[in-house]
Amino acid sequence: MKILMVCLGNICRSPLAEGIMKTKLSGDFFVDSVGTISQHEGEHPDKRAIKTAANHGIDISKQRSRPITNVDLENFDKIYCMDLDVYEDVISKAKNEEQRQKISLFLQVLGDHENAEVPDPYWGDMDDFEKVFQLLDKGCNMIAKQLTTVSNS
Secondary structure (H helix, E strand, O other), X not given: OEEEXXXXXXXXXXXXXXXXXXHXXXXXXXXXXXXXXXXXXXXXXXXXXXXXXXHOOOOOOOOOOOEOOHHHHHHOOEEEEOOHHHHHHHHHHOOOHHHHHHXXXXXXXXXXXXXXXXXXXXXXXXXXXXXXXXXXXXXXXXXXXXXXXXXXX
């Protein structure tokens, strides 16, 4: 199964989500991340995201930002968006209902639809990155649980 994490620039939230998710799933799963904009294309994640992940034993330093493509919408089985703007942008790229069904808000998995957005820590400090990490970790736990239950049945 192929899983895609999506945020705006692919340098903070989605690289963290990719790194966290890879630690929770077996090699039977492929996890990647992208952004909806190409502004940071080819760049490594934000230094604060790299440091936050490293503080938890996860290395995301080799990741490179890339924008989402139409091929991603075809190839990935699950596409998780970090906030409503990202979700709406990705949904607008979907060519059919099958692609739209793959796309969801990352935190919807926790059942709290009022607070289903992962805040962007880019303009914040290390505490904001840590809070986002904890939120992503909680969401990744639930997604991993759902995906492994589905793949085992």
